[in-house]
Amino acid sequence: MVKEVNKAFVYGVSVDGNNFTDRVQETRRLKMNFENGLNVVLISPRRMGKTSLVKHVQEVVDKSMIQTVYVDIYDCRSEYDFYNKFAEALLKQTANKMELVLENIKRFLVRLAPKVSFNPDMTSEYSFSLGITPKEYSPEEILSLPEMLAQHIGKHIVVCIDEFQQIGEWPDSIYVQKRMRGVWQHQKHVSYCLFGSRQHMMTNIFQNKRMPFYQFGEPNYLQPIPTADWIPFIQSKFTEKGLSIKEEFVTKICDIVRNQSSYVQQLAWNVMLNTDTEVTEETIQHGMSDLLNQCTPLFMEQLNSLTTYQMNFLRAINDGQHDQWTSQEVLNKYNLGTKSNISRMQALLLEKDFIERREDGLYLSDPVLQLWLKQY
Ligand SMILES: Nc1ncnc2c1ncn2[C@@H]1O[C@H](COP(=O)(O)OP(=O)(O)O)[C@@H](O)[C@H]1O
Ligand SMILES: [Mg+2]
Structure with a gap:
């Protein structure tokens, strides 16, 4: 076993455990929504903490009542791309063994059974591909799968769909959205948590009266983590490494990046790397200029x-x-x-x-x- 290194600050990927801070209110609210079967729409700029929050709620939710299923559709380019990912996630996450997944495929998607192939090594993390096409299953049949699975496992299912704004990019997007909503709104044992970045796109999908997902769930705008919550978090990380940082400097870090979660952690990490014993104005400046350098290639590409x-x-x-x-x-x-x-x-x-x-x-x-x- 390789021992995991204890990195003080983590950015760019969703965070959990020791690297997840605050969000007490948001967690509570989302947990309540999940446990009461309410649809949720969660919107914020990128890297603010949506994925981390939803995954955190998946951990703390009452698992005897609720089965959560997480699917990231960032790389789905079309309707059927999505149905494949959606069905795979549902089958895999509602059964804890490969044999049960196979059983469920035979039970609910029998027309696919002959062509589904599993990685033969039963002990390792298995993977499979369904390869659903319109020939085998209609959209409505796939969209009904969560309700059938919920009744089968005897639990309410919450389907969490990350990077949901992608659906706005698909061919015939509005038509597809109509179909989805048409099926989903009648499901009794399933609710949805739809979240994503690109506020403009998300807001259009959910808050435009002419759009199918209008008022599907209450839109929640995830706010930045307040400085008051970053202070103990960042100070304790420095203390763990035998270093110290005054409150005013944590505040400064938060101000510089307007409390954007990922940047707060990235800048704090840069500052830590420049600190021998105690954070000073100078180490903050160093950390800041490192941050600008780190971002240069990405910004150049975007601005290009x-x-x-x-x-x-x-x-x-x-x-x-x-x-x-x-x-x-x-x-x-x-x-x-x-x-x-x-x-x-x-x-x-x-x-x-x-x-x-x-x-x-x-x-x-x-x-x-x-x-x-x-x-x-
Ligand atoms: N609750 C949190 N506590 C500490 N850092 C967080 C938290 N939420 C997000 N972050 C920081 O923001 C980064 C991006 O988080 P992520 O959940 O991927 O955001 P999003 O899904 O909104 O793009 C993480 O890598 C981490 O650095
Ligand atoms: Mg995310």
Whole structure:
């Protein structure tokens, strides 16, 4: 057995146990929703902690009543891509042995049984592929699978679908969404937790009256973890390593990255690497400049896809311009092209998640990109 190294800070992947902090209220609420069979929609910017939170709730939920199933559909490109992933996750996570999975396939998806192949090594983590096509099963049949499984295992099933915004990208998306909702809303022993990033897309799917998933579940916006909760978390991590950090410096770390969870952990880790005994203004600055360097390749790649006008638009926001986008003066000052171009440009930058709309106008979504643009 390889001993796991105890890394002080973790970022970029979902976190659990010792690396998961706070979220007491959110956990409680989500747990209640799961246990009471309510559909949940969870929205936040990327890397704020949705996946970590849902996985945490999966752990603490009353397992004698509830069976949770988690499926990430980030790489699903079409409706049937999704049905395969969906059915696989359901079959695998509602049975704890390969034999039972096989039984359930024969029970509920018998037309597939001849072509499903299992990894023959029974002891290792098994994998299988269903290869469902429209020839064998209609969408409605696959969408009904959770209800059949719930009745079979005698527990309520909560299906948690991560990166749900992907469905907005599929061919005939609206039509597919209609079908899903049509089947799911009648299920008595199944509820859904649908969550994802790209706020713009998620909000459109769930809050637009003309869209099939309108009011399917109450939209919850996951808020950043407050600084007051980061303070004991980060301080204890430093103490474990024989180092110390004053409250004011934790606050500074949180402020710099506007409490975006992943960046808080990444910056805290950078600062720790630059610290011999105690955190100072200087080690914070070092950590910060390391963070900007680490982000450079990604930002360059993201910005590469933008036109000059779109880049100028981001620069304008970074310069403190948040509204009055059709004023000729603003258009000239930042070289944004014509008035008629502006709303299309905004829509695209919103959709790509570069910017977000707040009460008083448009802002950059990524706090570190903002700092990076100032510097480079
Ligand atoms: N409750 C939490 N406590 C501490 N760090 C967290 C927490 N939630 C998220 N993070 C940080 O944010 C990163 C991204 O979390 P993740 O759950 O993958 O976010 P999302 O699913 O919203 O993109 C994690 O790697 C971790 O660094
Ligand atoms: Mg996630």
